[in-house]
Amino acid sequence: MRSALITLLFFIVPLMASTVNELSWPKEKTFLQFLEDHNVSQSLYYNLDEDDKEMVEMIFAGMEYHTLTSDTNQLLQALIPITEELQISIFEDQGNYKLEFVPVQYDIIRENISFELKTSLLNDLKSITGNSKLALELHAIFKDAIDFRRDLREGDRISVIYKRKLRLGRTWGIPEVEAAYIETHRKKHYAFYDEKAEGYFDEKAKPVQGMFLKYPLKWSRISSPFSSRRLHPILNEYRAHNGIDYAAPVGTPVWSVANGKAIYVGQKGGYGKTVVIQHKNGYLTKYAHLKGYAHGVRRGDYIKQGQIVGYVGNTGLSTGPHLHFGLYKGRVAINPAHIRGIKKDGLTGEHRRTYMAHVTTQMDTLHYYAENLTGGVTRIASLSYSENPGISR
Numbered sequence: 001m002r003s004a005l006i007t008l009l010f011f012i013v014p015l016m017a018s019t020v021n022e023l024s025w026p027k028e029k030t031f032l033q034f035l036e037d038h039n040v041s042q043s044l045y046y047n048l049d050e051d052d053k054e055m056v057e058m059i060f061a062g063m064e065y066h067t068l069t070s071d072t073n074q075l076l077q078a079l080i081p082i083t084e085e086l087q088i089s090i091f092e093d094q095g096n097y098k099l100e101f102v103p104v105q106y107d108i109i110r111e112n113i114s115f116e117l118k119t120s121l122l123n124d125l126k127s128i129t130g131n132s133k134l135a136l137e138l139h140a141i142f143k144d145a146i147d148f149r150r151d152l153r154e155g156d157r158i159s160v161i162y163k164r165k166l167r168l169g170r171t172w173g174i175p176e177v178e179a180a181y182i183e184t185h186r187k188k189h190y191a192f193y194d195e196k197a198e199g200y201f202d203e204k205a206k207p208v209q210g211m212f213l214k215y216p217l218k219w220s221r222i223s224s225p226f227s228s229r230r231l232h233p234i235l236n237e238y239r240a241h242n243g244i245d246y247a248a249p250v251g252t253p254v255w256s257v258a259n260g261k262a263i264y265v266g267q268k269g270g271y272g273k274t275v276v277i278q279h280k281n282g283y284l285t286k287y288a289h290l291k292g293y294a295h296g297v298r299r300g301d302y303i304k305q306g307q308i309v310g311y312v313g314n315t316g317l318s319t320g321p322h323l324h325f326g327l328y329k330g331r332v333a334i335n336p337a338h339i340r341g342i343k344k345d346g347l348t349g350e351h352r353r354t355y356m357a358h359v360t361t362q363m364d365t366l367h368y369y370a371e372n373l374t375g376g377v378t379r380i381a382s383l384s385y386s387e388n389p390g391i392s393r
């Protein structure tokens with residue numbers, strides 16, 4: 001894969017002696033400092049339009065990036081990822097530097113990991129894979145089905161089929177779990193990803209996860225619970241409080257608790273800056289008193305579970321920075337404290353039949369590895385080299 005990068009770079013500068021440098025973006029380094037370090041005019045940044053400037057600001061600390069430098073240490077090209085799919089390319093062209101956004105190139109492979117639990121899912125997976133990414137994914141999949149502290153014991157068997165990306169020979173981005181099996185002393189747990197339903201289901205096509213995440217933000221305390229009657233702190237009259245208020249500092253990210261469609265993004269009376277998302281089965285969630293909206297979140301947009309939609313603020317009728325979080329079924333307000341009890345629908349009909357056929361094969365593979373534990377990783381397939389996924393802007 002290293003050769004792929006070099007090819008890409010050398011395509012631009014075929015004849016110069018040069019070095020590829022693999023680097024990690026330092027904390028608090030700005031893009032302007034980066035340009036200065038390499039004697040590149042800051043006009044490269046200032047000449048960008050506003051959207052492109054915002055994209056450049058998405059560079060974050062710890063991101064692995066590459067530069068190509070000449071034998072006199074002149075910058076010939078830099079490739080700086082800003083998301084899993086998109087990177088900034090800076091290159092020298094006839095004495096001038098140019099900036100473009102280009103797709104990140106990566107391979108996709110499918111692997112199985114199978115082992116007997118020794119300490120904890122997190123520790124064991126960290127020592128096998130070198131990072132905690134897969135453990136976090138498994139935790140998110142099974143958190144409604146398994147109590148990871150109580151249910152898991154030494155000797156429990158785990159077998160997982162997942163896809164991961166390789167960029168320049170290294171793990172890139174978040175692994176995607178396709179099928180997982182956790183056998184505890186009590187129960188066999190299965191999870192299979194279904195693309196059409198965008199979620200995980202078990203061996204009987206029942207949902208493994210609840211429909212919603214428990215919370216839409218990291219909060220410090222509940223400043224006002226759900227109630228059918230409370231004294232409004234500003235209006236000084238009794239009113240229903242159709243949601244939960246979570247106190248948190250201004251700017252705290254707020255995410256959508258489920259997949260859905262943004263049906264409202266804007267000022268909404270006493271709620272101030274508000275986002276409303278419509279979910280399956282007639283559910284709505286409301287995120288109010290926001291300071292502002294996340295970049296690119298507009299009315300009509302499809303929103304993923306966990307996607308940041310805005311930031312905690314104090315807009316509208318609000319006595320201090322907090323998020324008002326509302327949950328509705330149709331027009332009826334539901335107490336968000338009960339959100340975890342709301343289940344997704346199981347698969348039915350033709351959809352279920354297709355799913356079950358696929359699951360039968362997946363189960364065979366999971367069991368095969370669970371019975372012939374490797375204690376590590378087995379590559380099942382190399383799927384593809386990234387076909388230019390397009391530049392999303």
Ligand SMILES: [Zn+2]
Nearest residue numbers: 243244245324
């Ligand atoms: Zn409220």
